[in-house]
Amino acid sequence: MRRNGVVLFAFFASIGMVWAQEQATPKDRLIVETLVRLKRFDVSGNEKWKGAVERYVRSQRGQDGYFELVEQFSVKAELPELLRLVETDPSSAQSAKSVQLIFRLGEEKELSRILSSSPKKKANAIITLIGFVKTPAAQKLLDRHKALLAPATTTGKAAPALLSTPEDIEALATRTGNPKRGKVVFQKFCFACHKAGDLGIDFGPGLSEIGDKLPKSELLLAIVKPNAGISFDYEGWTIETKQGSFLAGIVNESAEELTVRMAGGVSQKVKQTDIAKRTKMTASLMPEGLHLAMSESELVDLVEFLSVLKKK
Ligand code: HEC
Numbered sequence: 588m589r590r591n592g593v594v595l596f597a598f599f600a601s602i603g604m605v606w607a608q609e610q611a612t613p614k615d616r617l618i619v620e621t622l623v624r625l626k627r628f629d630v631s632g633n634e635k636w637k638g639a640v641e642r643y644v645r646s647q648r649g650q651d652g653y654f655e656l657v658e659q660f661s662v663k664a665e666l667p668e669l670l671r672l673v674e675t676d677p678s679s680a681q682s683a684k685s686v687q688l689i690f691r692l693g694e695e696k697e698l699s700r701i702l703s704s705s706p707k708k709k710a711n712a713i714i715t716l717i718g719f720v721k722t723p724a725a726q727k728l729l730d731r732h733k734a735l736l737a738p739a740t741t742t743g744k745a746a747p748a749l750l751s752t753p754e755d756i757e758a759l760a761t762r763t764g765n766p767k768r769g770k771v772v773f774q775k776f777c778f779a780c781h782k783a784g785d786l787g788i789d790f791g792p793g794l795s796e797i798g799d800k801l802p803k804s805e806l807l808l809a810i811v812k813p814n815a816g817i818s819f820d821y822e823g824w825t826i827e828t829k830q831g832s833f834l835a836g837i838v839n840e841s842a843e844e845l846t847v848r849m850a851g852g853v854s855q856k857v858k859q860t861d862i863a864k865r866t867k868m869t870a871s872l873m874p875e876g877l878h879l880a881m882s883e884s885e886l887v888d889l890v891e892f893l894s895v896l897k898k899k
Contacts, residue, residue: 609642610642610646611639611642611643611645611646612642614639615638615639615640615642615643615646616643618635618636618639618640618643619639619640619643619644619656622636622640622660623659628659628660628661630660640656640660640662641662641664643656644656644657644660644662644664644665645664645665645668648668654681654684654685654688654852654853655853657669657688658688658691658853658854658855661691661692663692663694666689666692666694666697669685669688669689669692670685670689670697670698670701672685673685673686673689673698673701673713673716674701674705674709677709677712677713677715677716678712678774678775678778680778680779680787680788680851680852682713682716683716683719683778683779683788683850683851683852684788684851684852684853685851686698686713686716686717686719686720686851687719687720687849687850687851687853688853690720690722690724690725691853691855693724695724695725695728698713698717698728699728699731699732701713702714702732710732711880712775714729714732715776715880716779716851717729718874719779719780719849719850719851719874720835720849720850721823721825721835721836721850721868721872722825722833722834722835723833724833756804756807756808756811757804759807759883759886759887759890760802760803760804760806760807760890761803762887763887763891764884764887764888764889764890764891764892765888765891766888766891766892766895767892768885768888768892769885769888769889769890769891769892769893770786770892772881772885772886772888772889772892773786773787773889773892773893774786774787776877776880776881776889777794777877777889779850779851779852780850780851780872780873781793781794782794782795783795783797783892783893783896784896788851788852789852790837790848790849790850790851790852791818791821791872791873792818792820792821794893794896795896796896796897796898797893797894797896798893798894798895798896798897799897799898801893802894803890803894806890806893806894807886807890810877810878810886810889810890811878812875813870813871813873813874813875814870814871814875817871820837821837821871821872822837822867822868823835823836823837823867823868823870823871823872824836824837824838824847824865824866824867824868825865825866825868826838826845826847826857826862826864826865827862827863827864827865828857828861828862828863829861829862829863830861834847834849834855834857835847835849835868835872836848836849836850836854836855836872837872838865842859843858843859844856844857844858844859845857845859845862850872
């Protein structure tokens, strides 16, 4: 039996394509479920487990738990799929998760490559996602592609940097926008961190009833000056581990471990004993300047969309 396994392995390894496309078996699933239960996520030393994990995770593409599995087992074999998701539609929820995971896998040079070869509009959308990551590696990449960081070319008047005084904000708050168009703006700039009804990802505060909570002027303020008041439960932390990795997000803590939730909805567990350093961020995890990439009418539409999100 054992010998057959070895022969089979050698056979498939020798014709890589067939191996790569081999279907996950019920046994693969069992192995993965067991590993998850045992919290044995490092399978690098065991070819049998590694193969089972790779086949099973591949079979889960498009399914609910897919990203979590890639994350837990650091499945580098899924890198091409993550890159494909980002390239296909950078303003989708999957792309936000994929970008976080690509950094977690330490493969951000691949993002660099995509950025250089993508049309400007697509590159800008990817840059926005990288801006959510907030780690030194992400900052370095952003610095390198600074030329792309110019505000996206949108139709209409650019959102005014004028929005710096309370009077400007009050003036904009009296305007009425188009909530349908606002929804599209939300899907472009906000979905990676906020849930609004059945849209978006649960990372920052839920916005499904935000229209009951905040008037238009305060909605504008929350977008234009996210650092003005940071919601208590959503303060950001940066964590450096003894293994040298770096995480930024919202922290939940138990006696044994920290769970760091990141923009895009990916989370990562770190053992307390593996933590080298933790620092509370002074700025909000919500990026400043998102409105600068919108036109004024897009901003008004977005605020309209948010203001009609109310308890049913
Ligand atoms: C990278 C993640 C991220 C993105 C992108 C983001 N936000 Fe936020 N947002 C947060 C976090 C985290 C908080 C809570 C911390 C704080 O108050 O600064 C927050 C807070 C808010 C609040 C205040 C909620 C409350 O209950 O008081 C509003 C409103 C808001 N965001 C709207 C938006 C809109 C609209 C967009 C898109 C233009 C957006 N956010 C994009 C992470 C994000």
